[in-house]
Amino acid sequence: MSAADETRTRLVEAATAVFAEDGVFTASLVEITRRAGQRNRGAVHYHFGTRESLLVAVLHQHASFLAAREGELLAKARTTPEDDLTAVLEAIVRPAVELAETGPSGRQYLVIVGQLVEEFDRLDEAVAAELTATGGYDVYALLASRMPPLDEALHNERLALITGFILRSVADRARASERSTPGRSQLPTELFVRNLVALAAGMATTPPVDV
Template sequence: MPPDASNTRAKLLDSAARAFARDGVFNASLIEITRQAGQRNRAALSYHFGSRDGILCAVIDRHAPFLASREGELLLVAKGAAGLEPVIEALVRPAAELADSDWRGRCCLLIIAELTGEDRSQYSRELQEVLARTGGNEVFALLTERTPNLTDSLRTERFSLVVMFILRAIADRADVLERQTGHGRPQLEHEPFVANLVAMAAAAMGAPDPLT
């Protein structure tokens, strides 16, 4: 890819990451994304990515390998340990590390959190595939083994809510730390924050079925 084209693509990705995280995946203006990337040609986004789904997938795919790799490492540990907390940690720790990396990682977490709250079957195959590459399926499979008291529908509902809670909590904390305005409540250090978030999410996932 020519240097100019590569630079344009990178600027469009950064602009889209900010817009999708701030305005919502389906509400962000593609024209505004193009403008904020410094492109006068309105067809630039379409040329490089084809569509909203195309650039959305590209934004997520920048971080998918890291999330999946770290999750895989932590799942190896979780499979040899008892309980829900080691499994939940395989979701929390990679996301917390990504959030600490830079603003792009935090935007990606907010985007994935929004998409997790919707019906994935309504997404394009391309988007479903890129979301699968971020991980989570093996975590859910192991949680299924360890929550036999829950119905499939209740387990799926809890998992979606837990993932959204985890991702938003991590992204919001990182944003507060970056702004360092001196306002707002004090934030825990990284390790206590991760441990507390894991404990809270595991407790929510493992709560008794309220209908039995």
Template sequence: MSARIRILEAAERRFAEDGIEAVSLRQIAAESGQRNTSAVAYHFGSRSALVAAVYEHRMTPVNARRLELLAARPDDTIRTYVRALVEPLAETLADAEKAGRRSWYLRFLAEAMRYPEYDPGTVALDRPEASSIRALIAGLRDATAGLRLPPGVFVERLRLLALLVITTLADRERHPGTGVGTETLIAAGAALLSDPKE
């Protein structure tokens, strides 16, 4: 495993467990086995760039899986798009469990959402590995068009959906084998977007 990947995985774990602002780049370098305490700065430059690199590292395969689901979708319903949001993230947990290893990505995302400067909804949305999210938003906008939600309400509900999905899956990641099931989460997310009331 390359030094860069070791740093990314150490950063993801420490950010998820201790908080993005609570961990120094030197601590991440040490935990990743780097003797040079400035290795993180050498590879990534800054904390923000490191957070963005963790997104890229984890979201690239999630994005590919989500694009597959979107291409194969049986219909253009709200539930279909919510499923395409939830399932690839839930699969990261299932894959880790099958491989007998821990995962931290969902807790990392939940932590990042607490800070405007790291929130994936703002800082990562324009990145190539977020193309499936952009497609999902467009699909959900079309699927909810009949509800005639004001644009502000639609955006608020998307944010609530993201918080619901990420924090629920982060809880499952923290406590493997427990928590809300994937189908229940999909149903709750679809209900959140389906209510015509403002």
């Protein structure tokens, strides 16, 4: 690996941590540079040009894994009955859990994705394209088609809440496993996946509230 490639790798790793901790849109590029061990305060701009290009590189790290794994489970979900939400939700939950269990980078990645999903309509075109490359939008299209009929605004709100709930739950579980001090005991992976799928299905099928 060349020195330039090594520097880019360190910047991406540092950005993954800082974006997750401080927020994609508010994190300091100087702090990213510092954590990457670079003395040049303009290292991000030199190697990536913009914050958005750095963010694309961060998203690219695990996009292929999520796309492949979600694609496998989506294919299975499409063979299930049209009212089966659990198979579709498993295609969201299981890949996220598997990624989070690879280590801190996977958990941080999910935190970043959760931030971006909430702001998708405002994202830079290249960032949106890389986020779409994770494959999740095909899964959500199937989920939306199987959810009970709802007013459009309520339907969109539920999808956003379900997404945030899943990603935060998975990231929090991974974060707990990284702590040096004991905390609440965690469920075994398979039970955690099935429980989270069931909870998300409940969120998706709860009758609409009266206004």
